[in-house]
Amino acid sequence: MTAPADLLANALHHSLAHTLENLVFEEALRVDDPKVYTGMEAPHWFRVAVSDPVPGSIAIIVEDGLLAALAKQLFGPESSNNRSLQLDAGRELTNTVAGHLMAHLVADEPFALGIPDDGPGLPQDSAQCQAQLTCLVEGRSLMALAWGQGLLVYASDLPDEAPQSASGGWQAGDPEAWGSAPDADPQTGRWPAGGTWGDDTPTDE
Amino acid sequence: MPRVLIADDSATARFFCRRCLQAAGLIEAEFLEAADGAQALEILRAQRPDLLITDLMMPVMDGVELLRRIQASPKLHGLPVIVVSSAGNAARERELRLLGAGAVLGKPVSPAALAAALVELLPGTGGAA
Numbered sequence: 001m002t003a004p005a006d007l008l009a010n011a012l013h014h015s016l017a018h019t020l021e022n023l024v025f026e027e028a029l030r031v032d033d034p035k036v037y038t039g040m041e042a043p044h045w046f047r048v049a050v051s052d053p054v055p056g057s058i059a060i061i062v063e064d065g066l067l068a069a070l071a072k073q074l075f076g077p078e079s080s081n082n083r084s085l086q087l088d089a090g091r092e093l094t095n096t097v098a099g100h101l102m103a104h105l106v107a108d109e110p111f112a113l114g115i116p117d118d119g120p121g122l123p124q125d126s127a128q129c130q131a132q133l134t135c136l137v138e139g140r141s142l143m144a145l146a147w148g149q150g151l152l153v154y155a156s157d158l159p160d161e162a163p164q165s166a167s168g169g170w171q172a173g174d175p176e177a178w179g180s181a182p183d184a185d186p187q188t189g190r191w192p193a194g195g196t197w198g199d200d201t202p203t204d205e
Numbered sequence: 206m207p208r209v210l211i212a213d214d215s216a217t218a219r220f221f222c223r224r225c226l227q228a229a230g231l232i233e234a235e236f237l238e239a240a241d242g243a244q245a246l247e248i249l250r251a252q253r254p255d256l257l258i259t260d261l262m263m264p265v266m267d268g269v270e271l272l273r274r275i276q277a278s279p280k281l282h283g284l285p286v287i288v289v290s291s292a293g294n295a296a297r298e299r300e301l302r303l304l305g306a307g308a309v310l311g312k313p314v315s316p317a318a319l320a321a322a323l324v325e326l327l328p329g330t331g332g333a334a
Contacts, residue, residue: 092221098291
């Protein structure tokens with residue numbers, strides 16, 4: 001049986017992969033190397049607080065080069081020297097990941113997120129996080145952290161460890177991993193109103 | 206030419222939404238932007254767009270209060286509204302539709318989802334995605 005912290009980390013990776021794929025057409029290759037932070041060049045953190053139904057927060061730490069690359073993917077080359085746009089992109093990325101994660105964790109309960117915040121380096125309480133994962137995006141490092149005992153409780157209801165891909169690693173955004181809470185229907189953008197929670201593929205509801 | 210107001214405190218979100226709307230077929234449209242609900246309300250009162258697309262979590266005035274003000278206004282009542290939010294799920298959607306949202310979409314929004322909403326809320330526009 002997979003530990004709640006690992007289930008939460010898996011869910012966080014799923015949300016990160018889904019967001020990166022749909023926002024900037026990038027894959028998040030999970031590597032789970034706890035030493036990846038020390039190799040990051042000029043890391044910057046982005047964090048969103050969760051207030052309901054349980055307190056917590058979700059953070060993403062991105063090195064500057066990757067942040068610039070993601071902003072360029074979104075806005076085009078004119079964002080290369082626009083730090084304000086790059087930071088805005090990081091905040092919006094984190095906001096979207098947090099929302100996607102919470103929609104999976106709490107299914108049909110309302111939830112509330114705060115406005116994203118950011119700063120250089122690592123968040124101060126990063127050592128106290130409940131779940132952590134590291135990824136490579138375009139060969140550059142990205143970390144994602146989640147805090148909140150309540151998030152762990154919700155994560156414990158998630159399906160157990162997802163099947164690995166043929167290559168032996170995690171498949172970014174693997175829809176078969178998530179049977180307990182749906183993404184919004186990609187055609188209509190709406191969530192199923194109830195009934196059977198399926199995977200990420202569109203339903204007829 | 207339809208006039209669309211996009212309200213979101215994130216420049217990234219506003220840009221992405223505009224790009225998705227254009228991909229959804231709303232190529233000839235005038236796009237207005239607001240960084241918070243209060244700014245959006247000012248623009249709505251001054252220019253009465255054909256469609257509002259709004260986030261929920263915004264400073265100064267959030268999306269829920271913005272929806273309440275629109276619903277309470279004789280001039281703005283009935284304005285087509287699409288909520289695009291990271292804080293949405295089926296439970297929240299019910300609440301937002303009662304407040305006047307015509308569609309509630311999750312982030313990151315897709316051209317297909319916007320096209321489907323446009324067919325309902327702005328017939329004759331979009332739907333090309």
